[in-house]
Amino acid sequence: MTNSRPLSIPVILGTTRKGRMSAHAARFMVAQIAKRAGVATELIDISKLPMPVDDAGDGVKDPEFSAKMVRADALVIVTPEYNHSFPGLLKHVLDSCLKEYIHKAAGIVGVSAGPFGGVRAIQDFLPVIRELGLVNIFWDVNFGTVSKVFDESGKLLDDAFVARADKFLNELIWMARTLRYGRDNIALES
Amino acid sequence: MAKQKDKMICPKCGDEMNHHADKLIDPVKPEDMKHVNPALGGMVEEMHCCPACGAAASRRAE
Numbered sequence: 334m335t336n337s338r339p340l341s342i343p344v345i346l347g348t349t350r351k352g353r354m355s356a357h358a359a360r361f362m363v364a365q366i367a368k369r370a371g372v373a374t375e376l377i378d379i380s381k382l383p384m385p386v387d388d389a390g391d392g393v394k395d396p397e398f399s400a401k402m403v404r405a406d407a408l409v410i411v412t413p414e415y416n417h418s419f420p421g422l423l424k425h426v427l428d429s430c431l432k433e434y435i436h437k438a439a440g441i442v443g444v445s446a447g448p449f450g451g452v453r454a455i456q457d458f459l460p461v462i463r464e465l466g467l468v469n470i471f472w473d474v475n476f477g478t479v480s481k482v483f484d485e486s487g488k489l490l491d492d493a494f495v496a497r498a499d500k501f502l503n504e505l506i507w508m509a510r511t512l513r514y515g516r517d518n519i520a521l522e523s
Numbered sequence: 524m525a526k527q528k529d530k531m532i533c534p535k536c537g538d539e540m541n542h543h544a545d546k547l548i549d550p551v552k553p554e555d556m557k558h559v560n561p562a563l564g565g566m567v568e569e570m571h572c573c574p575a576c577g578a579a580a581s582r583r584a585e
Contacts, residue, residue, distance in 0.1 A: 404577065431548070436543055517541055519541070
């Protein structure tokens with residue numbers, strides 16, 4: 334059985350900080366995904382989600398975010414590196430869902446003011462991705478020294494990122510299609 | 524642990540769903556404790572997907 338719905342790959346902008354450069358990276362990724370035939374995308378800005386902090390997990394689930402995660406076949410998660418890790422509010426948002434993520438693909442985009450492109454945040458993030466039931470791909474996109482990658486308006490200044498995003502998305506889409514086939518057609522051994 | 528064999532029906536479109544994963548869930552509330560599988564160290568949730576519309580659903584394994 335083949336599901337003919339277009340793939341859905343939203344981009345999660347994982348920071349609420351004012352003046353965040355990660356927003357440029359997230360919009361760039363949305364534009365790259367939008368070029369792909371048969372793939373739908375949108376930007377999900379965690380700062381726009383009604384996510385209270387007086388509870389956690391299922392207790393703060395936002396129905397609209399949950400519905401988007403159900404629709405998604407893969408996630409692109411854009412995370413800055415804050416104090417060598419990813420933002421706590423990003424995890425707070427992701428922790429609000431679970432069944433929505435199982436056997437879906439994830440790719441991480443790291444952003445940093447310094448030269449390492451969020452690699453420490455990404456490494457920290459991998460066990461979380463795994464426990465959420467997502468399947469992480471082996472390509473990342475690393476926006477190091479991000480102030481030199483985008484100008485203030487968000488215009489890309491380094492075209493090498495187009496090729497890097499292309500490789501990342503090739504793998505993510507392959508994984509998304511494969512996992513969708515598995516979710517739809519391959520039953521768990523029992 | 525005996526598995527539930529009956530197919531879940533998609534709450535959105537009514538098609539049979541595919542049971543594609545079991546996920547170990549940490550107990551959060553006190554009442555969850557009675558559902559913990561001592562051999563596995565948590566609660567087991569069955570994950571189902573609808574091949575027709577892509578909806579996801581889950582239920583506790585029994």
